[in-house]
Amino acid sequence: MLSGLLAGVRRARVTLSYAVIVATVTALMVRMDPVMHDALIRHASTNLHNLSRGRVGTLVGSAFVVDAGSIYLWLPGLVCLLLAAELTCGAWRLVVSFVTGHVGATLLVAAGLATAVKLGWLSASVARASDVGMSYGAMAVVGALTGALPPRWRPAWLGFWFAAAAVVIAGGAGFTDVGHVVALALGVSLSTRFGVRPRWSAPKVALLVLGASFGYLVLADGMVSTVYGLAWGTLGALTAAGFSRLRVVGRAEEQHCC
Template sequence: MVRAALSAIARVRVTAIYAVALVAVATEIGRLGPDAQDRVIRHASTNLHNLSHGHVGTLLGSAFVVDAGPVAYWLPGLVCLLGLGELLWRSGRLLVAFAVGHVGATLLVAVGLTAAVTNGWLPVSVARATDVGISYGATAVLGALTPAIPRRWRPTWVGWWLAVAAAVVFIGTDFTDVGHLAALLLGMAVATRFGTPQRWTRPLLVLFIVAAAFGFLVLASAEGTLLQSATSGLAGALFGTAFTVVRTLRQPTTVHPPAGSLDAAAGLGVP
């Protein structure tokens, strides 16, 4: 039994190590006073102020500092999402997806904010905004699940998530919503190079349900966006399903000739 447990943990070792690290960091921060906690979060933030002063270490450190409430609220969902990604794609590819989403979305948001501040579209104070957590990396892993979705359901999956993320960007006022959309697209893009995923099993389907619910809550976490983003997601899913139906109907069918005909003897089908 112990050997089986160790073998199972080894298959999701990246997820397990990351979860332990998050709990350890959250525990240490929780022991600090409110002012000290604020200082830690400010120093770990990947905001324009820190990045412009050469604090590139925040690109890594920010992934271990979470200000989204008690660990018990978000860690189980995160573990299910990352664990699913690791079981489907293996540890190395999970790391690639998470890193590309976390770092890539952060830098893309930084470029956009720099342009917005320079042109006066946003106040200078946004340069010191708090930006820490696991949401960019987690959203990228969510997007990286796309090639593992069965082909006939893939457009529905893509339509749902793109519509949800886009709706939150349109409704919300937080730049992190744009980062989530960027991370989702980055995850979808990088996973096209991952090859063949592991086969789906019932335990993976259970993880999938929890992971999808967690991913939706990450994207639609802003106040007042839950219902609108869900409605938009349903519309996107219906569009994706319609795309699948139309594509299926347009596929040519092969009519096999009767046995003994010249075409059958030649091994040819009649279109």
């Protein structure tokens, strides 16, 4: 029994290590006085102010500083998502997808914000906006899971996520919402190179469902977006699955005719 437990810990070492570090940092933040807490958020933020001054360390530190309410509300969902990815894609693929989403989306959003500020489309105050947390990395992991899914699931999966993302963007998304969609797209792009073929079991499917639900709440970020995104995402999933099925049937008929 002990050997089985140790084997399970080894298979989930990245997820568990990250969860322990984030939980520790969050526990310390809860005990800080408000002035110190706000100072930490400002110092760790990957905003234009910090990045323009060469504080590239924020690209790492911000992933471990989460200011998203009670840890009991978001850590279980995050752990389920990361576990689903680590157990199906492997530890190094999880790390690559999370880092690519966190750093890549941050830099792309920063470039867009810098351009918007320069052109006068946004106020210069956005340069000091707080921007910490694991949400970009988490959304990239959602996208990266695409490659681990059985081929018959992928059209519906992609149809749901990109339809839901379109609803979020159409609803007047802020720069963080745009970053989530960018990170999702980066993760999907990575998934095409992973080439994994995992065996899906009931526990893994359960982790996927719980983790994906967490990812969806990160993406929607609001009651209205959650409801509309779910409706349009479901429609997108059904539409994509239908077109995929028609394409398969069409190919089968062509082969039969020939």
